Amino acid sequence: MISDPIIATLEKIISLYDGIVEPAGEQILNALLTENIASLLSLPEEVTFTTVVDVPQSIFVTYHSEILNKLSDLLATKGLISALGVKFDGYLKTTGFEKSISERFVVQNGLMRFLSAKPEITRYILCNVSYTANADEKRIGLVSFMINELTGVTPVEIGDALFWESDKISLDQPETSLSISVDELFSLIEHESAILIGKSLENWQAKLIRAKARDEDRLKAYYNTISSEIRHKIDSKHLVGEEKDKEVARIEATERELSRKLFDIQERYRMSVEASLHSAMVVHIPTVHIQCELQRKKAKRTVTAVWNPFTKIIEPLRCELSGKPVYDFYLDDQSAKIISPTAWLDIVNLK
Amino acid sequence: MEKSYTFKFNSSNALEALKAGKYDPIDFYEARLSLFNLSVMADYDQLICLPTLTAIDKYWYQIETARKVLRQLGGRALLADEVGLGKTIEAGLIIAEYIARGMVQSLLVLTPASLVSQWQSELSDKFNIATITTDNRDPQQPINSFWTDNPRIVASLNTAKSAKHYPEVTSRNWDLVVVDEAHHLKNRTTLNWKLVNALNKRFILMLTATPVQNSLVELFNLLTLLKPGLLQTEAVFKKEYVDSRNGRIPKNPEKLRSLMREVMVRNTRALVDVKLPKRFATTITVTPAADEEKLYQELNEYLRSAESQLDRLSRTNLLMRAGSSPGALADSLKQLTLRLPDETLKSLARRASQVKQVEKAKVLVEMLTKSRQKTLVFTTCKATSTYLAETLLAANIPFAEFQGGMSLKQKDEAIAAFRDTVSVLLASETGGEGRNIQFANAIVNYDLPWNPMKIEQRIGRIHRIGQTQDVFIFNFCLKGSIEEYILRILHDKINMFELVVGEIETILGNVDDEFDFSEIIMDIWLKHQVKPELDTAFEQLADNLLKAKNQYQQIQELDEQIFGEDFEA
Numbered sequence: 018m019i020s021d022p023i024i025a026t027l028e029k030i031i032s033l034y035d036g037i038v039e040p041a042g043e044q045i046l047n048a049l050l051t052e053n054i055a056s057l058l059s060l061p062e063e064v065t066f067t068t069v070v071d072v073p074q075s076i077f078v079t080y081h082s083e084i085l086n087k088l089s090d091l092l093a094t095k096g097l098i099s100a101l102g103v104k105f106d107g108y109l110k111t112t113g114f115e116k117s118i119s120e121r122f123v124v125q126n127g128l129m130r131f132l133s134a135k136p137e138i139t140r141y142i143l144c145n146v147s148y149t150a151n152a153d154e155k156r157i158g159l160v161s162f163m164i165n166e167l168t169g170v171t172p173v174e175i176g177d178a179l180f181w182e183s184d185k186i187s188l189d190q191p192e193t194s195l196s197i198s199v200d201e202l203f204s205l206i207e208h209e210s211a212i213l214i215g216k217s218l219e220n221w222q223a224k225l226i227r228a229k230a231r232d233e234d235r236l237k238a239y240y241n242t243i244s245s246e247i248r249h250k251i252d253s254k255h256l257v258g259e260e261k262d263k264e265v266a267r268i269e270a271t272e273r274e275l276s277r278k279l280f281d282i283q284e285r286y287r288m289s290v291e292a293s294l295h296s297a298m299v300v301h302i303p304t305v306h307i308q309c310e311l312q313r314k315k316a317k318r319t320v321t322a323v324w325n326p327f328t329k330i331i332e333p334l335r336c337e338l339s340g341k342p343v344y345d346f347y348l349d350d351q352s353a354k355i356i357s358p359t360a361w362l363d364i365v366n367l368k
Numbered sequence: 369m370e371k372s373y374t375f376k377f378n379s380s381n382a383l384e385a386l387k388a389g390k391y392d393p394i395d396f397y398e399a400r401l402s403l404f405n406l407s408v409m410a411d412y413d414q415l416i417c418l419p420t421l422t423a424i425d426k427y428w429y430q431i432e433t434a435r436k437v438l439r440q441l442g443g444r445a446l447l448a449d450e451v452g453l454g455k456t457i458e459a460g461l462i463i464a465e466y467i468a469r470g471m472v473q474s475l476l477v478l479t480p481a482s483l484v485s486q487w488q489s490e491l492s493d494k495f496n497i498a499t500i501t502t503d504n505r506d507p508q509q510p511i512n513s514f515w516t517d518n519p520r521i522v523a524s525l526n527t528a529k530s531a532k533h534y535p536e537v538t539s540r541n542w543d544l545v546v547v548d549e550a551h552h553l554k555n556r557t558t559l560n561w562k563l564v565n566a567l568n569k570r571f572i573l574m575l576t577a578t579p580v581q582n583s584l585v586e587l588f589n590l591l592t593l594l595k596p597g598l599l600q601t602e603a604v605f606k607k608e609y610v611d612s613r614n615g616r617i618p619k620n621p622e623k624l625r626s627l628m629r630e631v632m633v634r635n636t637r638a639l640v641d642v643k644l645p646k647r648f649a650t651t652i653t654v655t656p657a658a659d660e661e662k663l664y665q666e667l668n669e670y671l672r673s674a675e676s677q678l679d680r681l682s683r684t685n686l687l688m689r690a691g692s693s694p695g696a697l698a699d700s701l702k703q704l705t706l707r708l709p710d711e712t713l714k715s716l717a718r719r720a721s722q723v724k725q726v727e728k729a730k731v732l733v734e735m736l737t738k739s740r741q742k743t744l745v746f747t748t749c750k751a752t753s754t755y756l757a758e759t760l761l762a763a764n765i766p767f768a769e770f771q772g773g774m775s776l777k778q779k780d781e782a783i784a785a786f787r788d789t790v791s792v793l794l795a796s797e798t799g800g801e802g803r804n805i806q807f808a809n810a811i812v813n814y815d816l817p818w819n820p821m822k823i824e825q826r827i828g829r830i831h832r833i834g835q836t837q838d839v840f841i842f843n844f845c846l847k848g849s850i851e852e853y854i855l856r857i858l859h860d861k862i863n864m865f866e867l868v869v870g871e872i873e874t875i876l877g878n879v880d881d882e883f884d885f886s887e888i889i890m891d892i893w894l895k896h897q898v899k900p901e902l903d904t905a906f907e908q909l910a911d912n913l914l915k916a917k918n919q920y921q922q923i924q925e926l927d928e929q930i931f932g933e934d935f936e937a
Contacts, residue, residue, distance in 0.1 A: 080410035096396030097385040193389025207377040220428035293380035
């Protein structure tokens, strides 16, 4: 296992495109490229890649090398979505959920009744969302999170389901149709990534806000001093008429200048973030689907809760207004929609 | 936040593929992700060393500092954070990142002699970086092979600049040089400066909380080591940037600042926004029982007269243990008599083991009986701790114990018991290290380490980020003991317990580069036998420390004026 990330990535991609690779230590990779790849990279077919500078007759690769950009182009439309199965050798029990459902979920204004439980595969979508944030500098990053494709709950944990390589099963023809609507799924991805990216940029954002406040204070102090000096001049010299007007105009010009500079500062410290789904992996995990009936007055409906053997918990359901995972919720009168206490409070307050 | 932050989610090939159910084999997915991760690493947007560093609390500004040094400053920087913000952690992060990326193989850390072992253990324990030091150099090994065979060395600046070592350390190439307490390089005519200037180095980090102590020329000297030519020549620098009447006042400050930004990071506590609650210290001076007092006096008489029989280390050890408890003293004396069959020692050992009533313990029991606060009781010696455990048990005070030799599970249990059920944790020197015990807010120094930095470490266990209550420190000492004098200096004279973490170290460093507080007080104690003489000598020491403290405060104010908050990461 090579630990140098550049060499490890080159090894992976060259092998994927039918090349032959042979690591010669941690930082050197001997490769025989296929004709296509050699031509794409503008390299001979037999080549040595290295991440140390002093290896003779080798291609020195850094994080900024053009070779990596060319490989990114090669994978522009490959590896976007993949699927993976996970093996679970244990027994998936289907009894005892009546009690655990009543213990786990609290319906504040209705009922939740256990109907049945059976082993089923649940698909979890591991979403990788890349982002570029621009402010006083540019930063790129990636956030990853899981969505339970059946319940729409996100973020959700899957425990150590992906920990053992030997438990992973490749799926040649995975089921591609989604239980959740595409629009709803996209909206979940957008919403969750906005939260996670916001969190990952919090410290930078706080730093910018602080620097902005500092610069604004300095500007205001500087220009206000100029203005007050002019005012002082008007008073002490008892200026009137045209002379006074001239000085007043100077004060106005100073204030305009201050506003313009304050606007510049706002622009300088404004952070804009653009994000998009970079890739996703649909993980198929053996779970237990627990059918339950929700009832509020006359409204009744059936929902599925999921018990995951890797986390050994019954996962939360999703608030159908805020999208938040909930164990404790209200039901609406019309269709027994699941509503989180916070969202419920908002509704009550609106009434 | 609304106006200053905008978020836009764009459509992408991946979104379309998800919609269309266009799946590729997992290897392609992994390759695509690996490639993207490389691009994140390219500009240090992500530090690859971070996930591997589990033994440290990493604060955001430290990570930002590391990123800035790596990304913008090209690995040549002056790290000048205010005291206590973790410059060593920042340097460690940068070193670890360079090593993880294969950009640094050879490393030289230059520090004052007193910090050599501390640097070695921090690099090893916190960053998994093994080093060899000038302290543990094999004397049989030729000097040149010590410097050429070892890739990563922590060296005392004094050793490295000595005539024997200088040619060797400057004749090889170093990927990264770190200079701690870099204000020792402020003068260009000194050997310190010349040594660092002569080193063949690719990256260099200089660490100091006080880059300018007397004049801006010191800054010129430091920055010239980082980026020769940045501030041109000294004459040009003075003409362009220094007020001709006062060498501490910058002329053309904006231009100077913009140049300094190319090489310097200085985080302030205001940026970090760490507001720790107050800490209150109380000295509890206990009058010893007659037999305790007699034992202490006779031990001191023996130590003062036994210079030829007993080495310094043994004498220091005995006196420290006497300050801890008669039991601890008895243990040490017994050990000593095995190799030194001296009648006085044997008699002292016998009498130490016969002391049954320990006054300090009585006062502690009284205090803990009345207290409702979660209290951490520190002891240095095992024998003292065992005695206290028996005493607390007899007094019916529930407690948990946290000792260095316990297993991880036992330690976890002790902390859990302290948090959930008992109000007292009896801890050894390492007590609570690396654990969150900020739910406690009182510390008892049942015995007092003579090294102020160790006292600070004890306090730091609970007076740290996450602490919400005021912290109370109770320092126990016996009347007429050396610890009483230590507390008089540290508490009454220089208010050590009100200083910010890290400041005491800087102040002691201001007295002298190689100043060792515990050695000095031992010297004074052994040299003077009568109280008036002792009082005068300790008073003199206190005055020197007070001067160093004032000097530190003046320097701090000067640096605050010069740098302000303009160099934050």
